[in-house]
Structure formats: structure tokens, C-alpha cells
Amino acid sequence: xxxxxxxxxxxxxxxxxxxxxxxxxxxxxxxxxxxxxxxxxxxxxxxxxxxxxxxxxxxxxxxxxxxxxxxxxxxxxxxxxxxxxxxxxxxxxxxxxxxxxxxxxxxxxxxxxxxxxxxxxxxxxxxxxxxxxxxxxxxxxxxxxxxxxxxxxxxxxxxxxxxxxxxxxxxxxxxxxxxxxxx
Numbered sequence: 001x002x003x004x005x006x007x008x009x010x011x012x013x014x015x016x017x018x019x020x021x022x023x024x025x026x027x028x029x030x031x032x033x034x035x036x037x038x039x040x041x042x043x044x045x046x047x048x049x050x051x052x053x054x055x056x057x058x059x060x061x062x063x064x065x066x067x068x069x070x071x072x073x074x075x076x077x078x079x080x081x082x083x084x085x086x087x088x089x090x091x092x093x094x095x096x097x098x099x100x101x102x103x104x105x106x107x108x109x110x111x112x113x114x115x116x117x118x119x120x121x122x123x124x125x126x127x128x129x130x131x132x133x134x135x136x137x138x139x140x141x142x143x144x145x146x147x148x149x150x151x152x153x154x155x156x157x158x159x160x161x162x163x164x165x166x167x168x169x170x171x172x173x174x175x176x177x178x179x180x181x182x183x
Contacts (some may be wrong), residue, residue, distance in 0.1 A: 048115035083165035084177035106131035
């Protein structure tokens with residue numbers, strides 16, 4: 001009788017080992033909750049990558065003065081706050097780019113674009129390299145960009161943008177943010 005109990009125990013242990021080993025060997029998930037968590041993490045990473053790609057597309061369009069493409073990624077109520085501190089509405093910002101008043105020669109991320117997303121909102125932040133002519137003054141420097149994107153009708157659109165300059169020539173930077181005619 002003692003041998004029979006030992007045999008059942010050995011058989012039970014073999015069954016338990018098989019139930020653990022088979023999913024591990026086949027790649028099956030042990031927990032539906034863990035599987036859902038992994039799917040959510042992949043989806044979040046995918047959304048972050050999509051937002052990064054949209055932002056790079058918008059920056060390239062601004063450098064090319066392609067206001068149609070840039071505008072398609074900007075909400076109608078978009079507002080930019082440039083280093084000068086004067087808010088720019090979407091229409092005014094795109095108009096300045098189209099007219100060459102703002103002429104981006106380089107506008108590219110020099111750091112990873114960080115993305116924080118919650119529901120239909122996403123915040124993006126990154127360090128950027130600027131080379132532009134603003135109001136006739138050429139300015140080349142680094143800066144920080146912080147943005148708020150919102151998912152509207154299934155599409156991500158930028159709603160707010162805040163640019164903070166990291167000037168390499170402080171006097172030139174001060175001249176670039178002076179109101180026109182105050183030099």
C-alpha cells in the first residue's frame with residue numbers, strides 16, 4: 001500500500017510538472033490577466049510610436065513650409081507659445097510659416113521624444129535643435145518642446161505647444177524675441 005501512494009504521488013508530480021512545462025515550451029500564457037497586460041503595453045508603445053512619428057512628420061512639414069501637412073496635424077484651436085511668450089493661434093502660426101516670417105531651416109529632435117498618454121490625451125516632450133529665421137533674424141539654438149496632443153474623431157491632433165529656448169548667444173536670443181521695431 002505504501003508503494004501505491006508513492007506511485008500516485010510520483011504520477012501527480014509528473015502531471016503537475018507537465019502542466020507547467022507544456023505552456024512554457026509552447027509559449028502559451030499562464031494567465032489571461034498577464035496576457036491582457038502585455039497586449040495593453042504593446043498598444044501603449046504603439047500609440048507612443050505613432051505620436052512620435054506624427055510629430056516628426058509635422059516638424060518636417062514646417063521645415064518644408066508645407067502648411068497643408070502641418071495644419072492637418074494641428075487642431076483648429078491649436079495654440080503655440082514660442083520663446084517670446086506671445087501666443088500664436090493656428091492660423092497665425094501657419095500664416096507666418098507660409099509667408100516666410102518664420103522660416104525653419106532645421107527643426108529636429110535631438111533627444112528621444114518622451115510620451116505620456118492617458119486616454120484621449122498625450123503629452124510629448126523633447127529637446128530640439130532650431131535653425132530658423134524669425135522676423136528677419138537668424139537664430140540657431142537648442143530648446144525644449146512640450147506639447148499636448150488630443151485624440152479627436154479617431155485622429156491625434158496637436159492642441160498646445162510650448163517652446164523654451166536654450167540660447168547659445170544670449171544677446172541674439174534677446175533680439176529675436178523683441179517685438180518688431182524695438183531693436
